[in-house]
Amino acid sequence: MRRTIPQRDLRNENAKVIDAVTAGETFVVTRNGEPVAELRPIRGGRRTFVSRDEIARLASTGVRIDHRKFRAELDHAIDQGV
Template identity: 75%
Template sequence: MAKTIAQRELRNENAKVIDAVAAGETFVITRNGEPVAELRPARAGRRVFISRDEVAALAATSVRIDRHRFRADLDQVIDQGL
């Protein structure tokens, strides 16, 4: 559950609040008693690079698809005629 703090408290206790956010806590920031922002830990970004070894490991454990059976299934469901 998010803790509510005033904008003034955020300004005066900035380092303490940021340490709490880094530890996983979430804050709702208010101005004149009205919520204006939420301060929460940033989610880790998606990885951009996957190594060749990781791709090979994923491919080795994936489901094998028989291309002839797959094509037959597609032809059964989709009308290929013009």
């Protein structure tokens, strides 16, 4: 959920706002009624390990590609004579 708060509230209630952001809330900070910033949780970094089960789940929901048709379209789009 996205909430709008004035800059003054951010200054006066800093700890409460940061706790709410840590819990997943997003805030749009305004100055004189105009939005000037967005305060939101940081997304986690890139993972270095993906489990086999997750790979299998992702692969089963993916689009199936006909490799012959894909190759023909690629050969048509790219000059193979270079």
